[in-house]
Amino acid sequence: ATRKTAEAAPNGNGAAKPDPRLNDPDTLARQIVEKLTYSIGKHPEAARKYDWLRATTLAVRDRIIDHWFESADRIAASGEKQVCYLSMEFLIGRMLRDAISNLGLTEPIREALARYGVELDMVELLEPDAALGNGGLGRLAACFMESMASTGVPGFGYGIRYVHGFFRQEIADGAQVELPETWLVHGNPWEFERRDCSYEIGFGGKVVSLQEQGHPARQVWRPAERVLAVAFDTPMVGWRGEQVNTLRLWSAQALDPILLDAFNSGDHIGALVESNKAEAITRVLYPADSHQAGQELRLRQEYFFSSASLQDVIKRHLEKNESLSNLADKVAIQLNDTHPAVSVAELMRLLVDVHGFEWSAAWEITRATFSYTNHTLLPEALEHWPIHLFERLLPRQMQIIYAINADVIREASQDKGLDDAKIAAISLVDEGNGRRVRMGQLAFVGSHAVNGVSALHTELMKETVFHHLHELYPDRIENKTNGVTPRRWLMQANPDLTALITDAIGPGFLDNIEKIRDIDALADDSGFRERFAAVKRRNKERLADVVGERMATSVDPSAIFDIQVKRIHEYKRQFLNIIEAIALYDQIRTHPEQNWAPRVKIFAGKAAPSYAQAKQIIHLANDVARMINSDPSVRGLLKVVFIPNYNVSLAEIIMPAADLSEQISTAGLEASGTGNMKFALNGALTIGTLDGANVEMLEHVGEDNIFIFGLTAEQVAERRRETHSGRSIIEGQPLLREALDAISSGVFSPDEPSRYHSLVSNLYNNDWWMICADFKAYWDTQRRLDALWDRPDEWQAKAVHNTARMGWFSSDRSIREYARDIWKAGPRNGR
Ligand code: F58
Ligand code: PLP
Incomplete structure (x- = not known):
C-alpha cells in the first residue's frame, strides 16, 4: 500500500509515461509469463524462484527500452551537451526494485506476480548486488547516475564490467575471511553486450617518429600488445521513467580468442595465454581502501577503461560533428578521482597523434573538456606510478606527460615566478620518491575545474595537497558537496x-x-x-x-x-x-x-x-x-x-x-x-x-x-x-x-x-x-x-x-550544481 501512495502522486510536468493500459496487472502478468515461456523456456508451474526474477526483469526491461530510445532520440535531436562520468567504480546494488519504483510499476507488478502465488519482495531479494565498487566513492557514482537521469542531465557513465566485484565477507572465529563475489553466475539481464561497439587498446611497445614530406615529424605509438574493449550497456532509469541514461561498462577480450598454431602443435595451455591475459584486465575489482593499489594490473585497468571511453566519446562525437574542435561544447568529462586521470594524456594523444591537432589547440580542448573530483587527502591514497612502469606500459602517454609538465613548469616559473621548492611541489613528476607520475597533479592541470566533496574538504584541498597548484590557478578549485538519491x-x-x-x-x-x-x-x-x-x-x-x-x-x-x-x-x-x-x-x-x-x-x-x-x-x-x-x-x-x-x-x-x-x-x-x-x-x-x-x-x-x-x-x-x-x-x-x-x-x-x-x-x-x-x-x-x-x-x-x-x-542538488557550474549542461528538468 505504501508504494501505491508514492506512485499515485501526480506527475509534475506530465512528460512521457508508458501507455497506462500496458501497466495494468493483467498485461504485466501476461508479459511476465510470456518471458517465462519464450525467453526462459519454462511453464509457470515449473518455474523456480530465479526464473521469476529473470522473467520479471525482462518484462520491466522491455518498458525501459522504450524510454531509453526516446531519451537517446531526444538528446540526439536537441544536440545537447552530454556528461560523461568516468569512474572505476559504480556501486549500484540491486536494480530491479529501483527500476520498478522509478517507473511507478510496483503495485501492478506485485499484483501480477501474486496471481501466480509469487511475492514481489521475495523476487527482489534474489537479485545479486552489482558490487562494482569499494565504498563511498563507488556508491556516489551510482547515486549520481540515478540523479542525472532523474533531473534530466544527459549523462553517460563509463566504467569497468568486473566479473568479480567487491569480495564477500564472512566472519570465522571473529576474523574476516574474503570470498570471491560472483554476481554474474545467473547471467545479467540488465546488460546489453554491444559487440559492434568495441575498441582496440594498446600496451607497451615503442613510439616512432614519422616524417612525411612537408610536415613536421609525427609521433606514432606502436603498441606491443593489443586487447579489445567491448561495451556492455545498462539502462539507468530516472524518477518516473522520464529519462533513461546509459551506463557503459567495458569488458576486456583478446583479439584472437585462441592461438590456433599453438593449439594445433599441442600447446593447449599456451594457446589460451593471450586470452587469459586480456580477460584478466576486467576480471576483479581491486579491494583497496585509502591506499594506492600500486600493481601493474591496476594501471592497466585504468588505462584500458580510459582509452576505451575516450575512443567511444570521439567516435560518437564525429558521427554528429565534422571535427573535434568543438568537443568541449558537446561533451563534459568528469574524472571520478584520479583513477581515470591518464585520460588527460590519452585525449592529448588521440587529438595530436591520431586527429592531427596542434599541441596548443589540443590542450585547450582537453582542459575545457575535463573536470576532476578529489575524494581524499590521505597521502597514502594519492596515486603515483613509478616512471619505469608507466614508461614501459604507456610510452607515448609518458612523453605527453613530460611535455605537459614542461609547459606547466614554464608557466609557473616564467609567468608566475614560483621558486624551485614550489615547482617541485607542483611537478607532475615526483623526483624525490624513486621518480613517480603524480596522477592528482595530472588530473588538476588537465581540468578546467577541480572539486572537493564537502566545504571543509575543499578548503583543506586548497591548504594541503593542492596548495601550490591552487596558488598557480586560484580559480580552479571549487566545492560540490556530495548528496544521496x-x-x-x-x-x-x-x-x-x-x-x-x-x-x-x-x-x-x-x-x-x-x-x-x-x-x-x-x-x-x-x-x-x-x-x-x-x-x-x-x-x-x-x-x-x-x-x-x-x-x-x-x-x-x-x-x-x-x-x-x-x-x-x-x-x-x-x-x-x-x-x-x-x-x-x-x-x-x-x-x-x-x-x-x-x-x-x-x-x-x-x-x-x-x-x-x-x-x-x-x-x-x-x-x-x-x-x-x-x-x-x-x-x-x-x-x-x-x-x-x-x-x-x-x-x-x-x-x-x-x-x-x-x-x-x-x-x-x-x-x-x-x-x-x-x-x-x-x-x-x-x-x-x-x-x-x-x-x-x-x-x-x-x-x-x-x-x-x-x-x-x-x-x-x-x-x-x-x-x-x-x-x-x-x-x-x-x-x-x-x-x-x-x-x-x-x-x-x-x-x-x-x-x-x-x-x-x-x-x-x-x-x-x-x-x-x-x-x-x-x-x-x-x-x-x-x-x-x-x-x-x-x-x-x-x-x-x-x-x-x-x-x-539530495544528489539531485549536487548534480544540478555540477551541471550549472562545471559541465554547463542541462538539466532539462527544473524540479
Ligand atoms: C570516499 N572515498 C571518501 N574511496 O572517503 C568519503 O568521505 C566520500 O564521501 C566518498 O568518497 C564520496 O565522495 C572512497 O570511497 C575509495 O573507495 C577508493 C577506491 C579506490 C582505491 C582507494 C579508495
Ligand atoms: N558502502 C556502502 C555499501 C554504502 O552504502 C555507503 C554509503 O551509504 C558507503 C560504503 C559509504 O559510507 P560512509 O560515507 O559512511 O563512508
Missing part, C-alpha cells in the same frame, strides 16, 4: 516513512525532495511523532530479524540502535567506538544502580585484505561482542553485533533502522561521507566530529539536533605538531585506561591473550588518529544521548527535524 535511500529503503510523510504533507516531496521540510513543524505534533516513532520501530524490527537470521543473535528493538557501518579504517575510528563499548560495559557492571539506557551497538564493514590494523579492529569488535553478549550481569543493557558482508542491500535495511548514526572520523580526514546523510534523512540522530559533510549537516539540522564532539581539523593539526603520544591522556583517564588495559591483557581474547597488545601499545606511543584525545568528549556526548533517550518526545522531535532538514543533501 532520495529515491533509493528514502522511498525504496523506507516505504513506511515515505507513506507517513505523504499522508502528512502530500506527495510533492517525491518530485522535489526539499519540500520534505514541510514536516519540520510536525516535530511539535505528538500524534505525528508517535507515528514517526512507530515507523522507526518497525524498521528496527526488520533489522532485528535480519540479525536474528544471519547471526543467530537476538537484539531488542526497544534499545537504542547505535550504528556504525562503513569501510573499516583507522581514520573512521571504529576502534574509538569499541573502546567506548568496553568502558560502558565496565560502568554498567560497576554501577548497576544507575539508569543506563539500553543500547545495541551495531557494526558492519569490510577491511581491505592487506590492511592488518583494520582486520584487527574487526576481530576485536567480534571478540568484544562475544564477551559482552554472553555476560548476564549486563542484563541486556548493552549488546554488540558485527553484521557480516556490508553491502548496498544491507545498507538499505540498516539506514532506516538507526536511532543513532556514528560519524566519528578524526576531523580533517573524511572527505565528506554519504552514509551520514542516509542515516539522518531516515531520522537517525548523528554523533559526529566536525568533519566532511557533518559540518554542513550541523548547519542544516541545527546544533540542537546533532551531537558534535571532539577536536576540530585545525586542533588535530595543532596537536600533531605538539605531540604524538597518547600516554598522558590515558594515564589521566581511568575509564579509558581500564578499557585499554582490558583489551591489551587479553580479557576479550583469552584464546590468544597477546592478540591486541600492539594495537593498544601503539596508542601510548602514537595517538595519530586522536582516539585518546577525543575519548572523553565522545564518552560525555554518549551519556548526553543516554539522558535524551529517557525523554522520548524530545528524541523523536529531533529525529523529525533531521528528516525534515536533510532535503538539501
Whole structure:
C-alpha cells in the first residue's frame, strides 16, 4: 500500500509515461509469463524462484527500452551537451526494485506476480548486488547516475564490467575471511553486450617518429600488445521513467580468442595465454581502501577503461560533428578521482597523434573538456606510478606527460615566478620518491575545474595537497558537496516513512525532495511523532530479524540502535567506538544502580585484505561482542553485533533502522561521507566530529539536533605538531585506561591473550588518529544521548527535524550544481 501512495502522486510536468493500459496487472502478468515461456523456456508451474526474477526483469526491461530510445532520440535531436562520468567504480546494488519504483510499476507488478502465488519482495531479494565498487566513492557514482537521469542531465557513465566485484565477507572465529563475489553466475539481464561497439587498446611497445614530406615529424605509438574493449550497456532509469541514461561498462577480450598454431602443435595451455591475459584486465575489482593499489594490473585497468571511453566519446562525437574542435561544447568529462586521470594524456594523444591537432589547440580542448573530483587527502591514497612502469606500459602517454609538465613548469616559473621548492611541489613528476607520475597533479592541470566533496574538504584541498597548484590557478578549485538519491535511500529503503510523510504533507516531496521540510513543524505534533516513532520501530524490527537470521543473535528493538557501518579504517575510528563499548560495559557492571539506557551497538564493514590494523579492529569488535553478549550481569543493557558482508542491500535495511548514526572520523580526514546523510534523512540522530559533510549537516539540522564532539581539523593539526603520544591522556583517564588495559591483557581474547597488545601499545606511543584525545568528549556526548533517550518526545522531535532538514543533501542538488557550474549542461528538468 505504501508504494501505491508514492506512485499515485501526480506527475509534475506530465512528460512521457508508458501507455497506462500496458501497466495494468493483467498485461504485466501476461508479459511476465510470456518471458517465462519464450525467453526462459519454462511453464509457470515449473518455474523456480530465479526464473521469476529473470522473467520479471525482462518484462520491466522491455518498458525501459522504450524510454531509453526516446531519451537517446531526444538528446540526439536537441544536440545537447552530454556528461560523461568516468569512474572505476559504480556501486549500484540491486536494480530491479529501483527500476520498478522509478517507473511507478510496483503495485501492478506485485499484483501480477501474486496471481501466480509469487511475492514481489521475495523476487527482489534474489537479485545479486552489482558490487562494482569499494565504498563511498563507488556508491556516489551510482547515486549520481540515478540523479542525472532523474533531473534530466544527459549523462553517460563509463566504467569497468568486473566479473568479480567487491569480495564477500564472512566472519570465522571473529576474523574476516574474503570470498570471491560472483554476481554474474545467473547471467545479467540488465546488460546489453554491444559487440559492434568495441575498441582496440594498446600496451607497451615503442613510439616512432614519422616524417612525411612537408610536415613536421609525427609521433606514432606502436603498441606491443593489443586487447579489445567491448561495451556492455545498462539502462539507468530516472524518477518516473522520464529519462533513461546509459551506463557503459567495458569488458576486456583478446583479439584472437585462441592461438590456433599453438593449439594445433599441442600447446593447449599456451594457446589460451593471450586470452587469459586480456580477460584478466576486467576480471576483479581491486579491494583497496585509502591506499594506492600500486600493481601493474591496476594501471592497466585504468588505462584500458580510459582509452576505451575516450575512443567511444570521439567516435560518437564525429558521427554528429565534422571535427573535434568543438568537443568541449558537446561533451563534459568528469574524472571520478584520479583513477581515470591518464585520460588527460590519452585525449592529448588521440587529438595530436591520431586527429592531427596542434599541441596548443589540443590542450585547450582537453582542459575545457575535463573536470576532476578529489575524494581524499590521505597521502597514502594519492596515486603515483613509478616512471619505469608507466614508461614501459604507456610510452607515448609518458612523453605527453613530460611535455605537459614542461609547459606547466614554464608557466609557473616564467609567468608566475614560483621558486624551485614550489615547482617541485607542483611537478607532475615526483623526483624525490624513486621518480613517480603524480596522477592528482595530472588530473588538476588537465581540468578546467577541480572539486572537493564537502566545504571543509575543499578548503583543506586548497591548504594541503593542492596548495601550490591552487596558488598557480586560484580559480580552479571549487566545492560540490556530495548528496544521496532520495529515491533509493528514502522511498525504496523506507516505504513506511515515505507513506507517513505523504499522508502528512502530500506527495510533492517525491518530485522535489526539499519540500520534505514541510514536516519540520510536525516535530511539535505528538500524534505525528508517535507515528514517526512507530515507523522507526518497525524498521528496527526488520533489522532485528535480519540479525536474528544471519547471526543467530537476538537484539531488542526497544534499545537504542547505535550504528556504525562503513569501510573499516583507522581514520573512521571504529576502534574509538569499541573502546567506548568496553568502558560502558565496565560502568554498567560497576554501577548497576544507575539508569543506563539500553543500547545495541551495531557494526558492519569490510577491511581491505592487506590492511592488518583494520582486520584487527574487526576481530576485536567480534571478540568484544562475544564477551559482552554472553555476560548476564549486563542484563541486556548493552549488546554488540558485527553484521557480516556490508553491502548496498544491507545498507538499505540498516539506514532506516538507526536511532543513532556514528560519524566519528578524526576531523580533517573524511572527505565528506554519504552514509551520514542516509542515516539522518531516515531520522537517525548523528554523533559526529566536525568533519566532511557533518559540518554542513550541523548547519542544516541545527546544533540542537546533532551531537558534535571532539577536536576540530585545525586542533588535530595543532596537536600533531605538539605531540604524538597518547600516554598522558590515558594515564589521566581511568575509564579509558581500564578499557585499554582490558583489551591489551587479553580479557576479550583469552584464546590468544597477546592478540591486541600492539594495537593498544601503539596508542601510548602514537595517538595519530586522536582516539585518546577525543575519548572523553565522545564518552560525555554518549551519556548526553543516554539522558535524551529517557525523554522520548524530545528524541523523536529531533529525529523529525533531521528528516525534515536533510532535503538539501539530495544528489539531485549536487548534480544540478555540477551541471550549472562545471559541465554547463542541462538539466532539462527544473524540479
Ligand atoms: C570516499 N572515498 C571518501 N574511496 O572517503 C568519503 O568521505 C566520500 O564521501 C566518498 O568518497 C564520496 O565522495 C572512497 O570511497 C575509495 O573507495 C577508493 C577506491 C579506490 C582505491 C582507494 C579508495
Ligand atoms: N558502502 C556502502 C555499501 C554504502 O552504502 C555507503 C554509503 O551509504 C558507503 C560504503 C559509504 O559510507 P560512509 O560515507 O559512511 O563512508
